[in-house]
Amino acid sequence: MSEKLGKVADGLLAGNVEEVSKLTQEMLDEGVDPEEILQQGLFAGMEVVSKKFKDCEMFIPEVLRSAKAMQGAMEKLRPMLASGSSSRAGTVVTATVQGDLHDIGKNLAGMMMEGSGFKVIDMGIDQKTEDIVNAVKEHNPQILGLSALLTTTMPKMGEVINALKEAGIRDQVKVMIGGAPVTDDFADEIGADAYAPNASIGTEKALELIKS
Amino acid sequence: MPKINQTIQETPSFRVLSEDQIERIYSAALDVIQRTGARFYHEEALELFRNSDAVVTDENLVRVPLSLAERAIKTHPRKVNLTGRTGEYGIKLDKDTVNFGTGSDLPFTYDRETGERRRTKYKDVYDAGRIVNYLPNMDFFMSHGIVQDCPNTQTYDRHQCLAMLEGCTKPMVLTSVDGEGLEDLWKMCSLFRGDEKEYRLNPMFITYIEPISPLMNDRSAVEKLLFSAEKGIPCMYTPCPSSGATAPASLAGMLVQSLAETLMASVLTYLKNPGMPLVMGGVTTVLDMITTTYSYGSPELSLASAANTDVSKWLGLPMFSTGGCTDSKALDEQAAIEAATSLYYAYLSGANLVHDVGYLDSGVNASLESLVMNNEIIGMVKQIGKGINTEEEYLALELIDEIGPGGEFLTSEHTLKHYKEWFQPKLQDRSDYATWVREGQLTMNDRIRTETDRILNEHEPAPIDEKLHQELKKIVQDADERHAK
Numbered sequence: 001m002s003e004k005l006g007k008v009a010d011g012l013l014a015g016n017v018e019e020v021s022k023l024t025q026e027m028l029d030e031g032v033d034p035e036e037i038l039q040q041g042l043f044a045g046m047e048v049v050s051k052k053f054k055d056c057e058m059f060i061p062e063v064l065r066s067a068k069a070m071q072g073a074m075e076k077l078r079p080m081l082a083s084g085s086s087s088r089a090g091t092v093v094t095a096t097v098q099g100d101l102h103d104i105g106k107n108l109a110g111m112m113m114e115g116s117g118f119k120v121i122d123m124g125i126d127q128k129t130e131d132i133v134n135a136v137k138e139h140n141p142q143i144l145g146l147s148a149l150l151t152t153t154m155p156k157m158g159e160v161i162n163a164l165k166e167a168g169i170r171d172q173v174k175v176m177i178g179g180a181p182v183t184d185d186f187a188d189e190i191g192a193d194a195y196a197p198n199a200s201i202g203t204e205k206a207l208e209l210i211k212s
Numbered sequence: 213m214p215k216i217n218q219t220i221q222e223t224p225s226f227r228v229l230s231e232d233q234i235e236r237i238y239s240a241a242l243d244v245i246q247r248t249g250a251r252f253y254h255e256e257a258l259e260l261f262r263n264s265d266a267v268v269t270d271e272n273l274v275r276v277p278l279s280l281a282e283r284a285i286k287t288h289p290r291k292v293n294l295t296g297r298t299g300e301y302g303i304k305l306d307k308d309t310v311n312f313g314t315g316s317d318l319p320f321t322y323d324r325e326t327g328e329r330r331r332t333k334y335k336d337v338y339d340a341g342r343i344v345n346y347l348p349n350m351d352f353f354m355s356h357g358i359v360q361d362c363p364n365t366q367t368y369d370r371h372q373c374l375a376m377l378e379g380c381t382k383p384m385v386l387t388s389v390d391g392e393g394l395e396d397l398w399k400m401c402s403l404f405r406g407d408e409k410e411y412r413l414n415p416m417f418i419t420y421i422e423p424i425s426p427l428m429n430d431r432s433a434v435e436k437l438l439f440s441a442e443k444g445i446p447c448m449y450t451p452c453p454s455s456g457a458t459a460p461a462s463l464a465g466m467l468v469q470s471l472a473e474t475l476m477a478s479v480l481t482y483l484k485n486p487g488m489p490l491v492m493g494g495v496t497t498v499l500d501m502i503t504t505t506y507s508y509g510s511p512e513l514s515l516a517s518a519a520n521t522d523v524s525k526w527l528g529l530p531m532f533s534t535g536g537c538t539d540s541k542a543l544d545e546q547a548a549i550e551a552a553t554s555l556y557y558a559y560l561s562g563a564n565l566v567h568d569v570g571y572l573d574s575g576v577n578a579s580l581e582s583l584v585m586n587n588e589i590i591g592m593v594k595q596i597g598k599g600i601n602t603e604e605e606y607l608a609l610e611l612i613d614e615i616g617p618g619g620e621f622l623t624s625e626h627t628l629k630h631y632k633e634w635f636q637p638k639l640q641d642r643s644d645y646a647t648w649v650r651e652g653q654l655t656m657n658d659r660i661r662t663e664t665d666r667i668l669n670e671h672e673p674a675p676i677d678e679k680l681h682q683e684l685k686k687i688v689q690d691a692d693e694r695h696a697k
Contacts, residue, residue: 059501061456101253101430104457108504126253126430151319151358152365152389180576181319198504 067115332357341379391435
């Protein structure tokens with residue numbers, strides 16, 4: 001049993017998407033507690049990935065391959081986890097605001113968050129404020145991640161936050177923002193809950209936000 | 213007796229790609245536009261494509277037969293001339309003529325008084341203009357920073373253009389919000405030439421437009437392209453792909469994709485109105501795989517840009533390249549190493565516009581001191597470009613014989629004449645140790661700061677005629693009123 005958990009962790013480290021998914025399914029079929037698979041297998045593996053990334057022993061392409069393996073396993077595991085699970089996994093909705101078609105930073109952040117067990121629903125680029133508000137209503141995420149690369153589209157992020165207030169759902173979701181011209185000060189100014197200068201800090205902050 | 217069968221290499225010669233390799237890249241780019249295509253988020257553009265041999269599917273995905281692309285790419289002029297507002301400074305973009313200049317739109321500036329990073333203001337762009345106007349090795353001006361202390365982000369471009377015109381009399385490369393913004397900038401600059409047709413004969417700026425890699429063209433970019441085509445405004449359509457993230461991790465693949473993006477713009481403007489002056493190029497670099505930063509200091513930036521320049525020369529299109537920039541947050545050793553490396557290769561490659569000189573922090577922070585430092589580096593780079601003259605006067609056979617064994621050359625006429633051909637540094641220190649100590653042990657950074665202060669205190673660009681200035685302000689005000697909510 002614990003051998004398979006170890007193999008899951010190793011599979012994550014090697015970024016072996018199929019193997020991790022297969023092992024997860026096998027353990028579920030064998031009746032292993034999903035919470036145990038999550039904690040002792042998946043999170044244990046991703047913690048090593050995270051450490052190796054910090055030590056520059058793993059680079060982004062390898063981390064993203066591990067994240068993809070994690071996501072595959074989570075898809076199998078998520079329906080089995082109890083609603084009161086101690087899992088750190090929550091839901092994140094991401095979008096690039098209206099007028100902006102840049103999305104590489106947002107996509108990167110989404111992939112890294114998936115690697116930490118989040119379910120990420122990506123709305124895509126050029127998203128109207130009202131559509132973002134509707135997505136929050138529909139998916140009820142713990143976190144909304146907004147992205148803008150341009151100083152000309154950056155104000156749209158504030159507009160989204162105001163629209164969430166007007167819709168009466170601002171308290172239900174934490175808003176995290178990112179993009180080259182964005183700062184902590186700007187996040188404060190528009191009333192966002194967090195600013196992430198890059199995808200890995202974004203993931204750390206997302207984990208903090210769902211704890212608070 | 214004069215020699216026969218001689219080949220003189222007047223300057224050093226540098227290339228990355230052979231002609232066969234260039235043809236492979238071009239051929240692959242044609243395949244991309246025919247097979248993969250690009251998306252255009254603009255109705256008129258889609259209509260132009262639909263009415264041509266191109267195919268539009270999936271709402272906005274455009275695929276172009278290569279015959280159409282090959283027809284289009286031949287219609288752009290081989291050269292572009294630009295002149296500053298006073299006529300004192302001009303540049304030519306023709307094969308192997310290299311011009312250096314700033315980059316644009318940095319959201320942050322290091323405040324010279326507090327040293328703190330803050331958002332870029334109108335005054336910062338004006339001051340950058342004055343520095344560029346003064347520095348002899350800076351040939352064109354992009355705004356360096358992006359004006360953010362204006363009433364509306366949707367009109368920043370008009371304010372920025374005004375700050376640039378006030379601060380600098382050199383030719384410019386301008387960014388704009390959208391088609392309407394570009395039209396205002398074009399009107400502002402046309403005022404200096406009297407009318408639209410005169411302006412077209414003597415343009416002051418190239419408009420900077422960017423696709424979004426991979427293979428996406430947003431509404432505002434397309435508006436600007438169509439307006440440029442309509443008015444014959446020199447226009448650059450320059451991708452900023454990050455290799456490994458928004459383009460293949462292989463540099464050749466990134467160049468193929470970038471060229472395909474430019475070819476799509478070529479076709480679109482050809483369908484609108486053939487003959488628009490088109491500049492290719494862009495910032496072709498890697499995404500750092502630890503920090504995910506779009507790197508402005510990587511050697512791959514220099515290598516890919518030089519290769520792209522080889523492609524541009526083969527196609528007969530002017531080239532917009534990159535150099536003098538850094539990922540460093542401070543003007544430090546890293547900044548100098550990275551800036552010098554990219555400036556060398558951009559110069560040797562023969563790119564027509566080498567931009568982003570002075571960028572710090574991967575294209576995020578502006579610093580006036582960095583412009584002053586880079587001016588010195590460019591001086592050194594250009595010196596190497598002069599090559600070695602091997603004519604008789606330079607072989608100095610007579611002189612060597614005259615001075616003879618054990619003599620000295622310091623007092624000869626030959627020295628007096630030829631030492632002036634050397635590069636004389638302005639800010640680099642070549643003094644002996646004792647002198648350096650006596651003069652206060654100043655570092656390069658100290659000297660750069662002093663020189664920057666001096667330029668800002670002393671240099672005033674030629675003023676704009678008062679009546680003209682009022683007309684320029686009127687265009688800016690009208691834009692603000694139109695956009696006021």
